[in-house]
Amino acid sequence: MKLALFDLDNTLLGGDSDFEWAQFLIGQGVLDREVYEARNQEFYDQYKAGTLDIHEFLDFQLKPLSRHSRSQLDAWHEKFMAGSIRPIILPKGRDLIADHQRQGHELVIVTATNSFVTTPIAQELGVSHLIATEPEQNGGEFTGKVAGTPSFRDGKVARLEQWLQARGLGWDDVEESWFYSDSLNDLPLLSRVTHPVAVDPDDTLRAHAAQNGWQVLSLR
Numbered sequence: 001m002k003l004a005l006f007d008l009d010n011t012l013l014g015g016d017s018d019f020e021w022a023q024f025l026i027g028q029g030v031l032d033r034e035v036y037e038a039r040n041q042e043f044y045d046q047y048k049a050g051t052l053d054i055h056e057f058l059d060f061q062l063k064p065l066s067r068h069s070r071s072q073l074d075a076w077h078e079k080f081m082a083g084s085i086r087p088i089i090l091p092k093g094r095d096l097i098a099d100h101q102r103q104g105h106e107l108v109i110v111t112a113t114n115s116f117v118t119t120p121i122a123q124e125l126g127v128s129h130l131i132a133t134e135p136e137q138n139g140g141e142f143t144g145k146v147a148g149t150p151s152f153r154d155g156k157v158a159r160l161e162q163w164l165q166a167r168g169l170g171w172d173d174v175e176e177s178w179f180y181s182d183s184l185n186d187l188p189l190l191s192r193v194t195h196p197v198a199v200d201p202d203d204t205l206r207a208h209a210a211q212n213g214w215q216v217l218s219l220r
Contacts, residue, residue, distance in 0.1 A: 003174050004100040005160070005189070006127070007181035008111040008118060011199045012093035013085070014220065017121060018061065018113040019044045020084045025064060028076065048202060050184045054112070054152045059144075062135050065116060066144030073116065073142075081120055089124065092219040096180070097125055110160060110179070110189065112152040116142070131159045156189045180217070181205070190214070 009016040022040040025031045039060060046052040065073060100107055108129040109122045115132040122130040136147040149155045149162075164170055177193035179186070184204035190196040198209040198216045209216050 001169065001174050002103070002105045003177040003193075004105040004107050005177065005179040005193065006093075006097070006107070006109050007179070007183065007186055007199075008109050008121065009113060010182040011180055011219070012090060012097070012109075012125060013088050013121075014090050015088040016044065016047075016113075017085060017117050020088075021080060021117050022061065022064075024080045024084050025076070028079075030068070030076070031064060047185065048183075050204065052152075052185075054150050054155075055146070058114075058133065058146045058150060062114065062142065062146060063144045065114075065135055065142035070141055077116070077120060081124065085121055086124070090219045094125065096219065097127060100178070101126070105178075108160070108163070110151060110156050112150065112156070112185070129163070131156070131163055153185050154188045156186065157192055160189065184208070 006012055009018060019040060022031065022036060026033045026036055043052065043057045043060060097107065106129070107127045108131060109118070109125070109127050110131045111118050112133055114135050115130060116135055118132045119130060131151050133150045133152065134147040136143040136145040149158050151159045164173070176195065178195040178197060179190050179193040180197045180199045181190060182199050182201050182205065184202055187205070187208060196214045198205050198214055200218050200220055201209060201216060206216065
């Protein structure tokens with residue numbers, strides 16, 4: 001197997017879908033701007049600095065999902081895709097995906113953002129496999145809690161290993177692997193693949209890539 005792995009936010013997208021979802025809900029009047037906007041920015045800054053407490057953030061991010069019906073959330077998400085996501089999908093990101101598809105590689109988006117937000121984005125990008133943080137559900141409705149291991153930092157490695165195991169595979173069965181990411185938070189998974197690629201990287205990842213001879217790529 002040849003495996004092409006892609007981070008989503010600020011890699012294939014020219015922005016962060018997690019951050020944009022909260023901003024969208026604020027814009028719709030679903031979340032109180034005064035209460036949520038500063039907190040949303042604070043978490044985003046922590047993520048970029050590599051200091052994010054993922055469980056604290058998920059409590060903030062998943063709680064709103066539990067306050068509304070799935071049908072209402074899905075309706076909002078359609079507007080979110082049209083107004084917030086499609087405009088920031090990077091054309092060069094689509095080209096990169098298409099290039100790996102032409103080579104017959106297995107493609108997986110591996111993202112810390114929850115699967116409710118990211119499943120339609122993966123579908124839009126034509127990537128059939130998604131590893132994302134999973135919101136807990138009860139009867140098809142969200143509880144506001146996380147299910148299993150968040151797909152964040154070392155959790156991305158653990159979740160990918162689970163994904164392989166579910167297919168009767170392990171790392172030894174992966175002949176070649178690529179991982180494209182912008183973030184220092186993805187160093188654990190970047191360090192596991194045969195072709196780590198820093199995409200429009202933050203300063204920490206750029207320095208690490210230079211030190212280790214990793215490819216640096218811009219999709220902007």
